[in-house]
Amino acid sequence: MNLRAQNEFNDTGLANDMKLVTEGITDGVVLIRVGGRLDLVTAPELSRLISATLERHQVCIVLDLKGVSFIDSSGLRSLIAGLKAARMAGGDLRLAAPTAAVALVLKNSTLDRILRSYATAESAFPAKVGKLPSNGRGLRAPHHSDAGSAQQTERGSLTWP
Amino acid sequence: MKPVYVAASQQAGDRSRPPFSRLTLIRILVTLTVGLGINYIFWRWMFTLNWGQWWISIPLVVAESYSLIDVFLFGMTMWMSVIRPAPPAAPAGRTVDIFIATYDEPYELVMRTARAARDVTYPHSTWILDDGARAGMAKIAAHLGVGYLARGSEWVNRPRHAKAGNINNALMHTDGEFVLILDADQIPRPQILDDTLGYFVDERIALCQTPQVFSNVAPGDPLGSRADLFYGPIQQGKDGWNAAYFCGSNAILRREALLQLGIADYVKSVESNLGSALVGAQEAVKAFRLHYKTRDPRVAQALREVGKALAAARRHLAVGRLPLAEITFDLHHRIDLAGQLIVADDFAAINDVIGQLHQLPDDQDAAPPNRYDPSAYLAESAIRVFSSRQLSPLVALESVHAALRLVEIDRPDEAQPVMPLATISVTEDMATSMRLHGLGWRSIYHNTLLADGLAPEDAGTMLTQRLRWGQGTMQVFFRENPLSQRGMTFAQRLMYFATMWSYLSGFAAVVYFSAPIIFLMFGILPVAVSGWEFCARFLPFMVVNQLLFLFAARGIPTWRSQRFSLALFPVWIRACTSALESVLFRTPLNFAVTPKTRQESAGPQWHLIRPQIAVAVALVIAMAVGLVHLFAGGADPVLTWLNLGWAVYNLVVLGVLIGAMTFTGYEPPSPERIQ
Numbered sequence: 071m072n073l074r075a076q077n078e079f080n081d082t083g084l085a086n087d088m089k090l091v092t093e094g095i096t097d098g099v100v101l102i103r104v105g106g107r108l109d110l111v112t113a114p115e116l117s118r119l120i121s122a123t124l125e126r127h128q129v130c131i132v133l134d135l136k137g138v139s140f141i142d143s144s145g146l147r148s149l150i151a152g153l154k155a156a157r158m159a160g161g162d163l164r165l166a167a168p169t170a171a172v173a174l175v176l177k178n179s180t181l182d183r184i185l186r187s188y189a190t191a192e193s194a195f196p197a198k199v200g201k202l203p204s205n206g207r208g209l210r211a212p213h214h215s216d217a218g219s220a221q222q223t224e225r226g227s228l229t230w231p
Numbered sequence: 232m233k234p235v236y237v238a239a240s241q242q243a244g245d246r247s248r249p250p251f252s253r254l255t256l257i258r259i260l261v262t263l264t265v266g267l268g269i270n271y272i273f274w275r276w277m278f279t280l281n282w283g284q285w286w287i288s289i290p291l292v293v294a295e296s297y298s299l300i301d302v303f304l305f306g307m308t309m310w311m312s313v314i315r316p317a318p319p320a321a322p323a324g325r326t327v328d329i330f331i332a333t334y335d336e337p338y339e340l341v342m343r344t345a346r347a348a349r350d351v352t353y354p355h356s357t358w359i360l361d362d363g364a365r366a367g368m369a370k371i372a373a374h375l376g377v378g379y380l381a382r383g384s385e386w387v388n389r390p391r392h393a394k395a396g397n398i399n400n401a402l403m404h405t406d407g408e409f410v411l412i413l414d415a416d417q418i419p420r421p422q423i424l425d426d427t428l429g430y431f432v433d434e435r436i437a438l439c440q441t442p443q444v445f446s447n448v449a450p451g452d453p454l455g456s457r458a459d460l461f462y463g464p465i466q467q468g469k470d471g472w473n474a475a476y477f478c479g480s481n482a483i484l485r486r487e488a489l490l491q492l493g494i495a496d497y498v499k500s501v502e503s504n505l506g507s508a509l510v511g512a513q514e515a516v517k518a519f520r521l522h523y524k525t526r527d528p529r530v531a532q533a534l535r536e537v538g539k540a541l542a543a544a545r546r547h548l549a550v551g552r553l554p555l556a557e558i559t560f561d562l563h564h565r566i567d568l569a570g571q572l573i574v575a576d577d578f579a580a581i582n583d584v585i586g587q588l589h590q591l592p593d594d595q596d597a598a599p600p601n602r603y604d605p606s607a608y609l610a611e612s613a614i615r616v617f618s619s620r621q622l623s624p625l626v627a628l629e630s631v632h633a634a635l636r637l638v639e640i641d642r643p644d645e646a647q648p649v650m651p652l653a654t655i656s657v658t659e660d661m662a663t664s665m666r667l668h669g670l671g672w673r674s675i676y677h678n679t680l681l682a683d684g685l686a687p688e689d690a691g692t693m694l695t696q697r698l699r700w701g702q703g704t705m706q707v708f709f710r711e712n713p714l715s716q717r718g719m720t721f722a723q724r725l726m727y728f729a730t731m732w733s734y735l736s737g738f739a740a741v742v743y744f745s746a747p748i749i750f751l752m753f754g755i756l757p758v759a760v761s762g763w764e765f766c767a768r769f770l771p772f773m774v775v776n777q778l779l780f781l782f783a784a785r786g787i788p789t790w791r792s793q794r795f796s797l798a799l800f801p802v803w804i805r806a807c808t809s810a811l812e813s814v815l816f817r818t819p820l821n822f823a824v825t826p827k828t829r830q831e832s833a834g835p836q837w838h839l840i841r842p843q844i845a846v847a848v849a850l851v852i853a854m855a856v857g858l859v860h861l862f863a864g865g866a867d868p869v870l871t872w873l874n875l876g877w878a879v880y881n882l883v884v885l886g887v888l889i890g891a892m893t894f895t896g897y898e899p900p901s902p903e904r905i906q
Contacts, residue, residue: 110406142487142490143487143490143491143493144490146494147494147649150497150640153640154640157636157639157640158636162556162560164556178491178670179491179494179498180494180495181494181498182554183498183502183551183554183555184501184554184555184556184640185554185556186553186554186556186557
């Protein structure tokens with residue numbers, strides 16, 4: 071399958087223009103800035119970054135979609151996969167600042183029934199929810215990472231679906 | 232969309248009209264047919280019912296009304312039956328996967344198709360989708376240099392969804408921008424992609440269906456395999472209303488459109504699974520609470536909090552304003568808070584709990600049957616935790632967490648969460664394209680032969696195939712009735728409805744066969760009217776109707792298929808009743824894979840058409856009795872001759888089955904004859 075050729079066709083010669091930048095905003099919450107196209111070609115990269123982040127036990131992730139110019143259903147699937155992985159790790163994955171184009175795709179695919187988009191990255195994890203009760207977290211984490219890995223082997227990989 | 236696409240899409244959307252005179256003539260005939268038809272049926276309902284014999288009078292007028300609606304829908308289809316101009320040239324550099332779906336077809340057959348698919352000129356990848364997971368087939372694929380895909384372990388103990396599941400599985404393992412779907416017996420021609428990909432330059436196009444024509448049909452088409460009226464004027468007419476639909480094979484689909492369907496379907500199912508999981512969780516928590524009410528008030532209090540949180544989550548889900556991820560996140564948070572009430576500072580208990588927690592996942596995996604029903608699963612896991620008293624209430628809460636987690640994002644009842652092709656019917660094709668149209672995608676019918684198929688070669692196989700088509704279509708009718716589907720235009724809904732409506736013809740046929748028998752045998756007339764008056768109202772309608780058929784068919788012979796559609800009435804009736812049964816009782820239909828090779832058998836299998844033989848015998852006896860009445864008993868000559876004519880027509884219709892039952896298979900013409 072010639073992915074490179076397809077991408078060039080879609081996007082005037084820029085083979086892979088997705089940009090990913092990771093930074094921490096508050097304690098426990100990681101911000102990933104996504105830029106460019108989130109599609110068949112680039113989505114796996116985002117999935118890899120999310121699972122690497124979760125493996126470092128940073129389980130609360132905000133995806134800042136301000137710079138995303140285009141998203142297709144592969145991109146949407148990487149968002150669901152990320153949400154699932156984050157929940158399995160005992161955290162959460164939230165979307166922030168989608169462009170009008172991305173918001174439209176979320177709406178048309180009805181995925182906005184599952185995922186909420188927050189206006190800004192800072193508002194995605196309000197302090198009261200972002201700081202989870204340490205007891206509950208401490209108890210649940212080991213169990214869910216077990217369940218998560220069981221699910222992953224069953225489904226093949228984190229790049230769900 | 233880039234400017235160049237807009238220009239191209241306008242070009243693709245523009246249709247060249249057929250010769251002005253013919254479309255105009257067809258529209259005049261449609262108008263006349265509708266006018267005369269309404270005139271006839273109105274008169275029938277108002278002035279001709281024989282109330283004394285209502286038991287035959289009413290069924291007959293209902294059957295006639297049914298047929299009239301069928302004719303009206305046909306007229307509406309023909310109103311827009313236009314010929315598309317050639318599409319723009321195929322754009323270079325798009326990626327395509329060719330899927331060959333097979334289950335148990337012989338290797339040679341699949342090999343022939345796979346080789347032809349591999350040799351399609353436009354650059355692509357070819358895949359054999361082997362639902363039979365045969366080692367030999369994998370070897371053949373490797374030998375031919377094409378890809379091989381079989382279902383993975385995730386499909387074990389989960390619904391397989393037949394061909395739709397096979398293709399959905401393949402969609403998750405490939406990534407071409409377009410997919411050409413082929414049945415194992417449809418041999419593609421090399422130009423199939425070059426000739427059709429051009430349509431997809433218009434980014435609103437999701438589907439391009441090409442004809443399914445059979446190269447092994449014997450002269451005279453004894454099994455009625457040819458569907459030239461359907462793969463021609465009818466699909467073109469549907470295309471005119473942007474409702475040309477997917478017929479399972481020889482079609483090119485846009486992956487993005489299919490995945491969009493899959494995601495929408497996923498969201499819907501997560502929503503409904505979560506709904507039933509919350510119900511199950513509430514029941515489970517209630518059981519815990521009763522258990523702890525007297526034993527430990529602190530625990531009972533915590534469980535009350537959990538119950539409240541579950542109720543709130545159900546409320547939010549029903550209202551539908553909050554996204555699911557938020558509802559479940561808050562729910563987990565509130566369950567954690569409630570858990571803190573219990574834990575307090577009891578560190579010994581915590582250590583105990585951590586030990587016990589590790590037992591849970593194994594327990595869950597040990598009960599696979601319940602993963603299909605989240606609420607039953609929850610109730611059962613609750614009972615299990617409840618019955619082992621030594622477990623801490625924290626573990627009980629944890630089991631609620633775990634069970635919710637199973638359904639809140641994932642879809643444990645299916646092998647893969649995203650199911651692009653609809654799985655509500657054994658004819659996944661029609662259901663899928665209806666959903667695509669509902670999402671606003673457009674379809675194309677490309678009326679040029681681009682694959683050579685193999686038709687069934689014996690009557691038994693033919694009957695199985697027709698039954699499956701009927702069952703699948705009626706499943707869609709009962710599950711996702713097009714008339715109630717939002718997103719489609721009214722015309723699109725009617726175009727889908729037209730196909731489904733035609734499968735109800737079996738019931739009307741019973742009436743049409745019985746009415747002349749009843750008159751000739753017993754002199755009971757369902758119509759209270761003189762023969763001449765009846766002819767005056769009925770014949771003009773019938774003449775225009777037949778003219779419409781003649782011109783709409785553009786010279787395609789249709790007499791044989793008209794006879795088949797009446798003569799196969801028991802098949803259509805069974806299709807309707809079994810589909811209704813499967814929808815009402817949620818039982819799967821036995822998916823009958825149409826055998827692609829001739830079924831060897833000793834002589835004609837007359838038992839397959841017992842009802843039709845009985846009807847034919849009854850018709851002959853009735854005609855004899857009718858003649859006796861006419862010459863000896865002074866029966867009305869006009870009415871008797873009309874009914875005798877009707878009975879003869881019925882016999883001629885049924886006669887089409889004689890050729891089908893005695894057909895012994897297709898003998899290819901010798902090379903000399905071809906030349």
